[in-house]
Amino acid sequence: MTSAPAPVRPDRETPALPHGTGGQRRAGAGPLAPGQLWLALPEALRKLNPVTLVRNPVIFVTGIGAALTTGLAVVHPSVFGWLVTCWLWLTVVSGNLAEAVAESRGKAQADALRRTRRITTARRLTKDGEKAVHAIALRRGDTVVVGAGETIPGDGDVVEGVAAVDGSAVTGESAPVIREAGGERSAVTGGTKVLSDRIVVRITRQSGESFIDRMIALVEGADRKRTPHEIALNLVLALPTAVFLVAVVTLRPMATLSHEPGGATATVLVSLLLCLVPTTITALLSAVGIAGMDRLVQRNVLAASGRAVETAGDVSTLLLDKTGTITHGNRRxxxxxPLGDVEPEWFARSALLSSLDDDTPEGHSIVAHAREHYALSHHKADEIDLPDARWVPFRATTRMSGVDLPGGRRLRKGAPAAVAAWVRERDGTVPAGLDVYVEQVSSAGGTPLAVAELPAGGGPAHVLGVIHLKDAVKPGLRERFEEMRRMGIRTVMVTGDHPVTARAIADEAGVDGFLAEATPEDKLALIRHEQADGHLVAMTGDGIDDAPALAQADVGIAMNTGTTAAKDAGNMVDLDSDPAKIVEIVKVGKQLLVTRGVLTTFSIANDIAKYLAILPAVFGGVYPALDAVDVLRLHSPASAVLSAVVFNAVVILALIPLALRGVRYRPGNAASRLTRNLWVYGLGGVAAPFLAIKLIDLALAQFIPGI
Incomplete structure (x- = not known):
């Protein structure tokens, strides 16, 4: 999992998509603007389609009630009947408006992404050479050429060449990254731009399946399915709706409560029913979920579903792959x-010679270190004794590379155990100092490479020394892991490194635990063990070997700089490839759950307050004993019902900004959070209807005499 260091961003501006996903300019970010309500209104009206409304039982019942009162107002017209009808329809539209606004906040992003897809052309390789085609015409398996300054036409893997790729306009990466054929840094995203050189890309996702298509579907909410929490809460809220429906229909004394002609009694019955059912929370429920996914988009995280966002809020164990996630991955x-009496300059020269043909980032860094610190200037092309050298490439079976120089001298560089075995096979003796250096480097969190020599004049092979490769921990992780600890999340680093090396990196990064020498099977076993103990597990990774664990985890977060396999296996992709982003992801998940909880608390308290506010006024003529609890002293039964209907519609509109913005999550125990929410939103939910209904009643009595 290694990659070349990212180059410095060129001194020029890269055009960004209008309100694209990169940087801080996000469509829909920030507070709700009044204009967004007007823009979303047409979609809210389209959602009045019964086929759409039926997905939300409470709002569907409200729509049926509004249609019924409309008919009654036409047959038996009255000011009261038409006012009730208008406000009931406004209640239905308000419920649809919350969801429509949440969905519309990403449409600017989607439109910009669509434009990118439409205008991008590709140079597809055919038997006859290159052929210019439209990007949307590409199919899986096609091979395209992309040069400097050109846009990559689709998701794929680099099969030839190496280039710096700028993804700021699409993926939000703040600096260009190196993409090269082979290994785990070959995946590229459609819509990103090649800054230098030339690469050949094999398309892995055709039109309709690409990253941009998934992004469009996400920001528009097109493929969003209701989460288990939403489904359960909708079922719970549907029950009181059914109960009140039966109760209101069987309330025969209601006939005595109205002196309006004809259908006024039925209008009051419908109004009472729709004031009692939990319209507030059901109208805002889907908006909360969509807004949660939108907040992740604003943070450059692509979530496959609302379920993943919700689950992130309940995560208690986080597994992080070390290389490329906790550390930069490009060891240097x-x-x-040097060992024993080996001269430092001789060892540095030997290390350089053994690495001249090593095209890995590690090999380049060894050559650079020797030149910089030992004033060596050997170059493979002009070294006089190297044209006849035989270069030995690295092999997984030997775990070594090196060079056989003219005259019989041989140099080998690689894993200490492999190099030690090579020395022993050539009658050499491995000094004890090798193990000391290996332990020293590993304890410091580095990777040791041994260098050995077989002399030209004969004699046994011997170890020259050890190269210390460092894999630096990404900055800011210790603070983020400490924050996770306060949130009740246990962090575990998984790595294939030796336990000593793993412990050093874990201590430096500040994680709670580590799993060393981990195979893909070990990662799966650890996740399953945590899940069996009742924990929800999140996993971050970027390599092919992380894909099984990402798929098994409850929340699989793939780094965008990682492999296609990893991104396909996870249910989230971090476009910034920043493992510290998990804190933001968890916060968004918890914010979603907390927001839904406080709105539910407010809604229930709000409904209870409405009962206490209007039922004494409505039933006071039939049951005089209710006069003792009639604290509001509303003007009349009709005014009480109409005031409640007006409040029912207005409160939904008033809560839309809160549903979209979300309630700020503060780390702490659940009991203190529940107590705070009960005091703030529970008490507020009780007080708001009393105050608002009384004010509306006074206004109605003032402007509509005789009501």
Whole structure:
């Protein structure tokens, strides 16, 4: 899991999509603007389609009630009947408006992404050479050429070449990244731009399946399915709706409560029913979920579903792959450690010669370290004794590379155990100092590479020394892990490194635990063990070997700089490839759950207050004993019902900004959070209807005499 260091961003501006996903300019970010309500209104009206309304039982019942009162107002017209009808329809539209606004906040992003897809052309490789085609015409398996300054036409893997790729306009990466053929840094995203050189890309996702298509579907909410929490809460809220429906229909004394002609009694019955059912929370429920996903988009995280966002809020164990996630992944030579009486310059020269044909980032860093710190200037092309050298490439079976120089001298560089075995096979003796250096480097969190020599004049092979490769921990992780600890999340680093190396990196990063020498099977077993103990597990990773664990985890967060396999296996993709982003992801998940909880608390308290506010006024003529609890002393039964209907519609509109913005999550125990929410939103939910209904009643009595 290694990659070349990212180059410095060129001194020029890269055009960004209008309100694209990169940087801080986000469509829909920030507080709700009044204009967004007007823009979403047509969609809210389209949602009045009964086929759409039926997905939300409470709002569907409200729509049926509004249609019924409309008919009654036409047959038996009255000011009261038409006012009730208008406000009931406004209640239905308000319920649809909350969801419509939440969905519309990403449409600017989607439109910009669509424009990118439409205008991008590709140079597809055919038997006859290159052929210019439209990007949307590409199919899985097609091969395209992309040069400097050109946009990559689709998601794929680099199969030839190496280039710097700028993804700021689409993925939000703040700096260009290196993409090269082979290994785990070959995946590229459609819509990103090649800054230098030339690459050949094999398309892995055709039109309709690409990253941009998934992004469009996400920001528009097109493929959003209701989460288990939403489904359960909708079922719970549907029950009181059914109960009140039966109760109101069987309330025969209601006939005595109205002196309006004809259908006024039925209008009051419908109004009473729709004031009692939990319209507030059901109208805002889907908006809360969509807004949660939108907040992740604003943070450059692509979530496959609302379920993943919700689950992130309940995560208690986080597994992080070390290389590329906790550490930068591009190990560099930090020190040369010669053994015994080996001269430092001789060891540095030997290390350089053994690495001249090593095209890995590690090999380049060894050559650079030797030149910089030992004033060596050997170049493979002009070294006089190297044209006849035989280069030995690295092999997984030997775990070594090196060079056989003219005259019989041989140099080998690689894993200490492999190099030690090579020395023993050539009658050499491995000094005890090798194990000391290996332990020293590993304890410091580095990777040791041994260098050995077989002399030209004959004699046994011997170890020259150890190269210390350093894999630096990404900055800011310790503070983020500490924050996770306060949120009740246990962090575990998983790595294939030796336990000593793993412990050093874990201590530096500040994680709670680590799993060393981990295979894909070990990662799966650890996740399953945590899940069996009742924990929800999140996993971050970027490599092919992380894909099984990402798929098994409850929340699988793939780094965007990682492999296609990892991004396909996870249910979230971090476009910034920043493992510290998990804090933001968890906060968004918890914010979603807290927001839904406080709105539910407010809604229930709000409904109870409405009962206490209007039922004494409505039933006071039939049951005089209710006069003792009639604290509001509303003007009349009709005014009480109409005031409640007006409040029912207005409160939904008033709560839309809160549903979209979300309630701020503060780390702490659940009991203190529940107590705070009960005091703020529970008490507020009780007080708001009393105050608002009384004010509306006074206004109605003032402007509509005789009501």
């Amino acid at each position: 030579a930090g020190a040369f450690l």
